[in-house]
Every structure is written in structure tokens, then in C-alpha cells.
Amino acid sequence: MIRIGLIGCGNIGHIIAKYQDKFEILALFDIVPEKSRELAEISGGVAYDDFGAFISSEFDIVVEAASIKAVRLFGELVLEHNKDLVIMSVGALSDKAFLALLTETARKNQRKIFIPSGAIMGLDNIKAGQISGIDRLLLRTTKSPESLGLEATERKLLFSGKSNECIKEFPKNVNVSVALGLAAGTDADVELWVDPGVDRNIHEIFIEGKFGDAYIKVRNVPSPDNAATSYLAALSILTLLRNLENPLVIGT
Ligand SMILES: NC(=O)c1ccc[n+]([C@@H]2O[C@H](COP(=O)([O-])OP(=O)(O)OC[C@H]3O[C@@H](n4cnc5c(N)ncnc54)[C@H](O)[C@@H]3O)[C@@H](O)[C@H]2O)c1
Numbered sequence: 001m002i003r004i005g006l007i008g009c010g011n012i013g014h015i016i017a018k019y020q021d022k023f024e025i026l027a028l029f030d031i032v033p034e035k036s037r038e039l040a041e042i043s044g045g046v047a048y049d050d051f052g053a054f055i056s057s058e059f060d061i062v063v064e065a066a067s068i069k070a071v072r073l074f075g076e077l078v079l080e081h082n083k084d085l086v087i088m089s090v091g092a093l094s095d096k097a098f099l100a101l102l103t104e105t106a107r108k109n110q111r112k113i114f115i116p117s118g119a120i121m122g123l124d125n126i127k128a129g130q131i132s133g134i135d136r137l138l139l140r141t142t143k144s145p146e147s148l149g150l151e152a153t154e155r156k157l158l159f160s161g162k163s164n165e166c167i168k169e170f171p172k173n174v175n176v177s178v179a180l181g182l183a184a185g186t187d188a189d190v191e192l193w194v195d196p197g198v199d200r201n202i203h204e205i206f207i208e209g210k211f212g213d214a215y216i217k218v219r220n221v222p223s224p225d226n227a228a229t230s231y232l233a234a235l236s237i238l239t240l241l242r243n244l245e246n247p248l249v250i251g252t
Pocket of ligand 1: 003007009011012013029030031032035046064065066067068069070074088089090119171172173175176179215223225226228229230233244246
């Protein structure tokens with residue numbers, strides 16, 4: 001049974017806690033102590049108010065489901081305490097210097113950093129781009145005003161440019177663009193649209209390279225407790241955790 005330490009006890013944290021089967025949550029930490037205490041009661045784990053006590057407790061892997069800031073604050077410490085790290089707020093890795101620091105720390109401590117597929121599909125074979133190169137990589141994301149936390153009466157382009165710029169403006173909405181870039185080995189172009197006519201988080205991915213070309217469209221149901229987060233993102237972390245100890249590895 002994989003033993004988890006959870007950073008972030010919000011929407012994704014609750015979904016993880018509900019589906020404990022091949023893994024169990026032993027320790028919880030949240031910047032809002034009431035949230036970790038509440039989820040500790042539901043999950044059976046122990047809530048810690050102090051990060052040092054949390055990270056020194058016994059478990060194998062940290063699941064970060066908190067924020068970009070949390071990854072920046074705690075990522076290195078997690079790896080230095082000999083725990084593997086699953087990062088949901090992958091936007092933190094758009095900073096190349098931080099990415100290099102984190103991967104080097106993982107290497108030094110013989111630990112792994114896992115990036116779940118999150119709210120998109122196709123991260124597996126986009127990695128072929130690291131070998132053959134990718135000529136075009138565009139993510140077009142369309143969300144409702146509610147998902148983006150703004151008001152809009154008509155479809156409007158909010159951002160067009162590189163993913164490392166977009167994530168600065170919309171840290172809770174385009175984590176997947178950074179994951180795409182990490183997989184492909186090249187920064188993704190991003191278009192972010194707000195559309196009052198949609199009730200799903202829509203991600204369209206356009207890729208062209210030596211392999212040919214692909215178009216992937218994912219129409220995600222927003223999570224009931226956080227419209228910015230697609231339910232699929234929470235499912236992707238569950239499947240990652242459930243398969244960590246499975247000898248049969250599919251689609252990496
Ligand atoms: N990779 C993807 O495809 C993808 C998809 C959806 C969401 N996300 C990201 O996953 C993260 C969690 O999503 P969610 O829907 O559960 O969010 P949420 O807002 O419902 O919950 C986040 C929780 O983390 C806590 N938190 C925030 N900053 C913290 C910090 N510095 N230290 C400790 N706790 C902290 C908050 O108090 C809250 O309880 C977000 O950063 C979100 O952007 C990634």
C-alpha cells in the first residue's frame with residue numbers, strides 16, 4: 001500500500017481522500033489548518049500545522065494539490081526528505097531555473113517527480129517530440145466565465161502567447177500548457193478564451209512534427225467544488241497513484 005503525504009486539502013485533496021484503495025493518506029498539510037483537520041477526519045490521516053513535522057513523518061510520496069507557490073516553497077524540501085513528489089500545480093515548472101533545481105535535487109536524492117496528465121490527454125506520445133522535434137504545439141483553452149472567475153457576456157480571447165507567460169496571468173487555469181511543453185520539450189503556444197456559451201473546460205491541442213499531425217479535443221466537466229479544476233485532473237492523479245506499484249506500465 002502506497003503511503004501518501006498530501007499538501008493541499010481542497011477540491012482535488014477531497015477527491016483523492018474519497019478513493020483511497022491501493023494507497024492511503026497518512027499525513028495532511030494545508031496553509032489553512034481547518035482544511036487539513038477536516039480532511040484528516042474524512043481520510044483517517046494525521047493533520048499537521050507545521051510543515052517540518054509533516055515532512056518528517058512516515059510516508060513514501062507527497063501529492064501536491066495546493067498551488068504554484070506551494071511547489072516553490074516545499075518541492076525541494078520534499079525531495080531532500082527522500083520522498084517522491086507528484087505535482088498538480090505544474091505551472092511552477094515554467095520557471096526553467098526552478099525546474100533545473102528541482103530535477104537536480106531529485107536526481108541527487110534518487111527520487112522521482114511525477115506530473116500527472118491532468119486535464120488533458122495525449123501527454124504520452126507528445127514526448128516523441130523530444131526525439132524528433134515538434135514544429136507546432138498549440139493549446140487552445142476555452143472556459144466559462146465562472147471557471148475563470150470573471151464576468152463576460154460574449155466569447156473573447158484573453159491571452160495569446162507562450163505558456164510560461166500565460167501561467168503567470170492565469171495560474172489556476174493553464175497548468176496543462178506547461179505540462180504539454182515539458183512533455184514535448186518545447187514551450188507550447190497558448191490561446192485562452194472565455195466563453196459564456198460553454199459549460200465545460202475545453203482544451204484543444206494542435207501538434208505537428210515529423211510523425212505527422214494530431215488534433216485532440218477534451219471537453220472536461222468542471223469539478224463540483226472548484227470550477228477552475230476539471231474533474232479529469234483529479235481522476236488522472238488517482239490513476240497515477242493506483243498504478244505506481246503495477247508492474248504493467250501502459251502508455252508512458
Ligand atoms: N495539472 C493540471 O492539469 C491541473 C488541473 C487542475 C488543477 N490543477 C492545480 O491543482 C491545484 C489544486 O487544485 P484544487 O482544485 O484542489 O484547488 P483548491 O483551491 O480547491 O484547493 C487547494 C488547497 O490548497 C491549499 N493551499 C494553497 N496554497 C497552499 C500552500 N502554499 N501551502 C499549503 N496549502 C496551500 C488551499 O488552502 C486549498 O485548501 C491548483 O494549483 C490547480 O491549479 C492542476
